Amino acid sequence: MLCLLVATAIALIAVRGLLASIMLTSVYGLLSASFFVTMDAVDVAFTEAAVGAGVSPLLLLLTVAIVGRREAASNARRLVVPLLLVTVTGALLIIGTLDMPSFGSPDAPAQTHVAPRYLQQSGDEIGIPNVVTSVLASYRAYDTLGEVLVIFTAGVAVLLALAPAGQGGSARAEPPAPEHLAPHTILQVVSKLLIPFMLLFAFYVQFHGEYGPGGGFQAGVIFASGIILYGLLYGLPTVCRVIPPPVVEVLAAVGALIYGLTGVLSLLAGKNFLDYSALAADPVTGQHIGIIAIELGVGIAVAAVIITIYYAFAGRLHTRED
Amino acid sequence: MSTLWLWASDACLLIGSFLLLTGALGFLRFPDFYARIHACGVTETLATGFVLLGLLLRSDDAMPQVKLVLILLFVLFSSPTASHALAKAAWNAGVRPRDNSGKRRVSLPHTDP
Structure with a gap:
């Protein structure tokens, strides 16, 4: 696995075409995800598979579509x-790793602190089975x-960097896109079948995060990839009609607010910021409510x-095509 | 009975691995883009099917079996679609089939208007 990772990294350096290097980035993300699985870090692998192999190559592809596929000499x-x-x-960095305890050593600080x-x-x-979630959402x-x-x-x-001047937000694509190619019929039919799932x-993943691998981050990325897939196949104006950009921008803030407000609520109830035991009479129930609330906030925001x-x-x- | 299932599972896994190997070989050796897509797409779908079937026969619990069947369904949907998307993108980008040495264009039986 590590050999494959290194080989991909070297190929990534050697390759000149930007398109090929994006594909290799995606391969690298998928390989790291399987590497994390073998290390028993399923939650991290989940995120890496969704972000590293899915969304970030997609954003890079969009960038390449804007700037052109040749690397500048x-x-x-x-x-x-x-x-x-x-x-x-x-x-x-390598010298730094020499001082680290060997992997899985019982007296490593990670195991004793x-x-x-x-x-x-x-x-x-x-009181939830997935310790990763309780560490991530409550202790930390x-x-x-x-x-x-x-x-x-x-x-x-x-938004600040890319939104054109005079526009309030990300995309206000009012005129329908010129259909210069035949519509992707087969892709559209299959994606219509798959996107609901x-x-x-x-x-x-969002609501099962306490019991199995998953949580707000992973769920948010998966949800977003479903929407992005729809946008890729049906065009930006269509997806903007389904989920208007102002709604999304507000939702991003709402997600972060839900998280913060949960903390403020526990503060108002007389406990520390983000100490969820204050949210209900029973501390464990309070923890449950708090974790579900902040995971929801994380999912919406992401x-x-x-x-x-x-x-x-x-x-x-x-805007460049027009 | 269980040994029979195990043998069947072994056979499925072996066939699947062999098909994957042929797919990889075809991807490296075939002359033009469409032949390579054919090698990958066809063998990938069939080989993944065989590998998943082999794992299905091997597991004796209901939950992994359901998950494997779901994965199989997903692969049956997504893999041919991905091949189709690649081939269509290539055709739109002007890639045309070539002859066995990969040098000359093959004249197509009929061309689109």
Whole structure:
């Protein structure tokens, strides 16, 4: 697996065409996902498969559709300094790993610090089977709040950078796209069959996150990929009619707000920020309610931000074609 | 009875792996784009079917079997569609079938208006 990863990375460097390197990025994402599965990190693998192999190559493809598929010829002399910098940084990173305890060693800090408490007591304190979710959503809720805000900020930044001047948001594609090619009939029929199941699966991942691998991040990405697939096959105006861009932009903020408000609610109930035991009479029930609420917030925020970014990119493509 | 199932499962897995191998070989050796897509798409669908069937015979619990059947359904839907999408994109981009050495264009029996 590692050999395949390294081979893909080298091919990624060697290949010149941007299209081919995007495909290799996707392959790399899929390989990392299977690598995470063999390391028993199924939740991470889920995210990596959805983001690394699915959504991010798609956004890169949209970018290439805008800027063209050829890499600009680079000056060989100017490459020396970056190469030196990368080599030094890489060497430092490798030296850094030498000090790390070997994988799975029982006296590693990861195994002795807080992990035993999470593993042994989360069943009593949080009461859900998937420890990853309880760590992510309850013990480490601050970190996850930070991640959601990072994603939200990324969405806002993409809007600021890509939205044409004079427009309020990502995509306001009013005129229907010129149909210069025959419609993708077979693709449309098959995707019509599959997209409902994709969205259903996203909801399953969202609300099953406490019991199995999954949660808001994965569900949001899967939901967004379903919508993006629809947009790719039926055109931007159609998907903008189904889910209007202003709604998505508001939803991105609403998702982040749900998360923050859950924290404020527990604050108002007299406990710490994001301490969900305050949300119900029984602390464990409170934890359940809190986790479901913030996972919902995460899911809405992630899905909305990814769809917003897609709208922004695709809207750029549209305005360029006209 | 169970050994019989195991043998059948082994046979399915072997056939599936062999088909995947032929697909990879065809992908490397065939002269033009459409032949390569044919090699990949056809063998991929059939081989995945065989591999999943082999795993299906091997598992004795209901839940994995249901999941495997769902995966099989998904592959049967998505794989031919993906091949079709690739071939159609290539045709729209102006890729035309070539002869066995991959040099000359093959004259098509009928051309679209």
